[in-house]
Amino acid sequence: MILHGDGLLRIAVIGTGYVGLVSGACFSEFGFSVTCVDNDQAKIDLIQNGTMPIYEPGLEDLVARNVAASRLHFTTDLGTAVADADAVFIAVGTPTRRGDGHADLSFVYAVAREIAPHLDGYTVVVTKSTVPVGTGREVYDIVAQTNPQADFDVASNPEFLREGAAISDFMRPDRVVVGTMSERARTVIRALYRPLYLIETPIIFTELETSELIKYASNAFLAVKISYINQMADLCEAVGANVHDVAKGMGLDKRIGNKFLHPGPGYGGSCFPKDTLALVKTAEQYNIDIGIVDEVVSYNDKRKNAMAGRVKAALDGVVAGKVIAVLGLAFKPETDDMRDSPSVDIIRELVDAGAQIKTYDPKAMDEARHMLPDSVSYCASAGACINDADAVVIVTEWNEFRALTAAQFIAAMRGHVLVDLRNIYDGAQMRDAGLSYSSIGR
Template identity: 60%
Template sequence: MHVAMIGTGYVGLVSGACFADFGHIVTCIDKDASKIERLRAGGIPIYEPGLDKLVADNVRAGRLFFDTDPAEAVRTADAVFIAVGTPSRRGDGHADLSYVYAAAEEIAGLVDGFTVVVTKSTVPVGTGDEIDAIIKRVRPDADVAVVSNPEFLREGAAIEDFKRPDRVVVGAHDPRAEAVMRELYRPLFLNETPILFTGRRTSELIKYAANAFLALKITFINEIANLCEAVGADVQQVARGIGLDNRIGGKFLHAGPGYGGSCFPKDTLALVRTARDAGTPVELIETTVKVNDARKKAMSRKVIGAINGKDLTGKTVGVLGLTFKPNTDDMRDAPSLDIVPALQAAGAQVQAFDPEAHEARQMLPDVAFKNDPYAVAQGADALVIITEWDQFRALDLDRIKPLMNKPVLIDLRNIYKPDDVRASGFAYTGIGRG
């Protein structure tokens, strides 16, 4: 089948490359000429493990193309995917749908014959109805079916998630559109992937409900971690104890400095606004947003308390990991964006290392960036782990200790055993380990 993918951001590029790998002919389209030029030259504008090879293989095979002009790709497409950004709108938390609606207008003027227009971007309930109305207004004669097909990709594992998903959700009202979507995802039938066909509004809400529930799980275990610290319990054992219950499950029960990234912060806010507009507030999610924002700020106080509990003037703090999670360069709503400036405001000099620090260098210009964890430890009064990259999981503590002014390790991801760290002569602070 022929696919046009409008938007070459994280979702669009990964989805387009994976559809091409399924055997479809895919053109990824973006108005940013420099990005398209880079992709044509073999460059990848985002960091995602395995994506560079996937793109190169499918370009070489003649299945994946890049263009700034959507006309030909949309005209010949069986399905046109809208995969543009939907950031939080300033001031009110609503999703900014201006890019989605602009894409719909452009698509309307270009389609030829029956075409399925698929919303891959994360959008509030009712957006598909508005896209349908826009296309009918711009092009009353267009034979188009608007479909919702939300993405459930984890940054750092997106290719695996696309090719071996837990489920595929499709919101459609036209049997012809269902047939097209079944054909697009036919390679997944071999893996017996559940494909759930629903109404369009239901599909749109599934995406928000899923992300809100996962954000709620993270926030819940972080609150339990606070309680563990107060009463002398271990949050990791609590998480394991409740996670073994199949009704609860162990995923997303890892205490830390709070959630961030491209999805949870904006999607929880958008769901809160949608629910309020509908007259049915989701108070659990409102509280989740408030608690998570407060937690990121509380982490800097935790670090300061573990160093000396007060002013950090003259102190050097080494930070390991700045991205919101491992295996990505994404800095959107990363906890480090709250923690690092707070440490600097307390007087500390901050030096840091992250394996994919491209965005971090732009967003944290006053940080001294180093080339490895041991250079970060040099002359530091404390070492803080914010992001749990694999290469931080087996540091040589005996090598690190003499490099530091004071052997203090603050582990905001609980990747070390406290007794092992203390046996190496360090003062250790973790999360929820009373």
């Protein structure tokens, strides 16, 4: 470790996407000097001017506070940031690779090659990106081959950040997982996470491969729970049961727990879709059958596609020419993330069937414009969106949608169809008011 005058370790974070920006800001909140690096000058300029490239509650204030305290810095100068760092976090994207479903590690490996010549003194290179088993060893080999004189170790420190609650998840996590190559590297990581030791956060040290697999295994298990309760919801509809009561009865069993037992249109976002697929592909490489996860990947795709069918059925199959209001575009509330959101599949299919789509989302509409058909219109409020609609579809459970009443729907809509894919309303109240109301598993 470099002995700095202030006695604190210094951190460089490569990548200012969701993981990199949140992690960098939170480490600076711990008191460390953090430099976030990105090769996109326009993005760096925006952040330095106080404009966040993503929506995450509390992030703008957190960044501003630590920039003002001179603990958090942003630059395109990778060499200087890396040379001054005791730990370099790689936090670039690992999207699904086109053609074969594997995680695309080209950005991770490119960063490894780029940082190698600039390492100065003992440095821990940490993969914060979600990466398949074996990536850490490959990063080590790339750095060692590029700079044989480098004094370094590689560590794996996967993130477990929920979009919409990322800051609290970083500052008060359930656990921190770290895969390392040496006790020397563990000493650095322990110092970085010392503030969490003080609040008795479990910090698990493992081998590199184990740490990398923990991340994928965790996300895949949660995806299985989501798909399971969605299948139970379909069964509930068939037999006349209530999926929420089923979920409550299951969740009170401590072996099962009540998290991720909420029925809906299928999972989306930046993690579950690509991570479940990447895990399946890793298992295939090693000739291991993880059919449960493989089936979940297939089922979730089918479920998202099936949601438009529910809307069509609620309209008695007559969709062409209908004005359909879609409330919610992001894959979950408190984020603007549209990646693999069910809304994309639903809207595209309804547009193809001849529907006129109006939509509203508190945060995701700018992103949605790049992903949805040009014919979709965007409204300034939920009220404007449902006005004169033949049908309303709830796709994302933003809190402001929960406040809408049956009387408001009746007064504003031209038709009377309400398809609630998140079960946020009381079905009896909606039907008693004269709405044709349908939901999931009830």
